[in-house]
Amino acid sequence: MSEKSKTLPQELRLATSVHVKYIQSLDTRKDEYEYWLTEHLRLNGLYWGLTALHLLGHPEALPRAETIDFVLSCQHENGGFGAAPGHDAHMLSTVSAVQILAMIDAFDDLEARGKGKAQVGKYIANLQNRQTGTFAGDEWGEEDTRFLYGAFNALSLLGLLDLVNVDKAVDHVVACANFDGGYGVSPGAESHAGQIFTCVAALTIAGRKNLVDADRLGKWLSERQIAGGGLNGRPEKKEDVCYSWWVLSSLEMIGKTHWIDRDQLIAFILRCQDPENGGISDRPGDMVDVWHTLFGLTGLSLLEYPGLEPVDEVYCLPKSTTERILGK
């Protein structure tokens, strides 16, 4: 692979420095309407951008102290985090907050200046549905395996997984399995690569990966690669860079990454770069955004593209972070 990358044409090399600049520029675009329309994703965006920078080997490209201040400014009394100051607490932004603080080793600040780890754990644990084991996104009750995974991710980073009923949650994930080996949003729902990632990763965190039908799931996941090298998220759908993460991380967790063509996927992701202004898009020639930028880079990292820091396939964090916190 690394031999091959040297022979790749210029446009198929990772444009590291412009990607760093692109991510740094994201919080300076206050004269763009889109900036204001996406405030409900600010904390998620910070997590996506910061993780991308860590993988690119530029963890210092966003100032640490300001990052911590911003994250803590999003926290509510109940321990949960909103997407930005003035936004309601939600599971998705709370998980992003925990991931950011984990990445920059700032749990101490959460203890000293925030509401503390225990309160965050309590907020998340209260969102578990005690009957079914699954999790809601917030007090209004929408349930989805995304939230279950988010809860497991954040709670295990905080060392507080024992606050929830892990067995019940595992039962729920098992109930979301389909005949094709995949998993859906809830029991009965169609298999979808994004939900497969959340379910397989949740089972992995719970130490119950043995419940995955690895052979059948591996076949389904490997069929996501289509002509052109990109991956789709369901049968007969278009390819999209973000599935480079959802599909590939799932394949990695079940030890079957070699069931797809790595070089073709690398080439597809690199073709989605904006080599002039930085960032990665869903497909070649489309508008870039920080979300696809991160999942293009995590895909490349799993494919061991040279120069990228290794990513943890379960937590979607740099491996150095999960090694430090979880001793993995």
Place this chain on the structure above:
Amino acid sequence: MADQGGSAHGIARASRVRTEEQRKVELDKIAKYRELEDQVRSSVARGDTGPDLFQLTSKLLRLNPEYYTVWNVRRRLLTSGLLSKPSAASSPLTASLTASPTATTTPPSAASSSSSLSATQPSHASPTAGRSGTTADSPVDEAKTSTADATPRAAAVVAVVAGQKKDFDILKSELEFTIPLLLDSPKCYWIWSYRLWLLQQVIDRLSVPVARRVWQEELGLASKMLTRDRRNFHAWGYRRHVVAQLESPRLGGGSMVEAEFEYTTRMIRMDLSNFSAWHSRSKLIPRLLGERGADDSTRKGFLDEELGLIREALNVGPEDQSLWYYHQFLILNLVNPVGHPTLTPAFTLEDRVTYVTREIQDIKELLEDYDDVKLIYEALLEYTLYLGQLQGRKLDGAEKDELAEWLQKLKKLDPMRNGRWTELERECGLVEMESFGN
């Protein structure tokens, strides 16, 4: 972190360079947006609960339906005054009796809130007016019939009815408010989630027949969304949820499995490649057969029909993954090594072997017309291995030769997955040096 909102899907990359004029226009747009946002925030901070704030949230959500906090503001406005006091009891009538005195004195009145709602959405103004009290939709008519002869409870009932009428109007108006937003952003989680919350309020606050009618209309919406995008998994999930609620005792429902099965048939006939419909079908079948009280021969007939349907589809579209997955679902019923077949529990081992052998034979015939379709070779490989497992035997020489030939074809037709084919080759004992046996 799995949230897709706000990411750019399928929008062509364009130059970020703006003219000074374009920049001014954008700055102006931003200023207006932020002013509206500030108005909402300061109104919330003041503790406002009235229709003015409600209208502001309508405006803001039309500009940005992803703004989940504003949907929450709206929920709080509804539960803290606009709607009658919530009823925890299972009978909305009894619960509202105790709540009605406060409900009637809590501003805004039904009339003013109702009109302020419709004022914010001109396109729906007339349907709102048309509904007032005289249509068959109205809960008032229903209550009138049930309390036709004036009893001592009449006054209380009238108050309840007024409360329910008000709630009905508001909830209906809210449901209508989300429709254009949903049509514009059919993959926005927050709108779907808000709508489901509204429908839960319908169950909690309105009488069973009224609530049932509202929920029934939701099926129409799910169908509409699925006509526009046949694979939208939000809409499929929504449909499953709506059906489950309509079937539940809370809405006085019964099984809809036949109708839903029929729906998947229609969707499949429209587009064979719609795996979402095939998936849904796979989930409905076990229940369908159970509820039909199907005996062994009916079950066998049903399986034959499904196999016939999918074979017919494969004859014209063997390169379509959706079809093969459904075929696999039917075959798994036969070869499932754990326990008995679920669709045809009376099948003996011999029946199962006969069926799988016949399917393999039919698929081989597909090769006569399509010898370069890799999915055919994949199916042959997989089902041949299943057959061996089912019979608890090792594959014979002729079968191994076939496997080797199919694998060679796959390596040629589908080199992307060579890692998988090579591994399978080893597992099948087709590579002498590293034989794992079978």
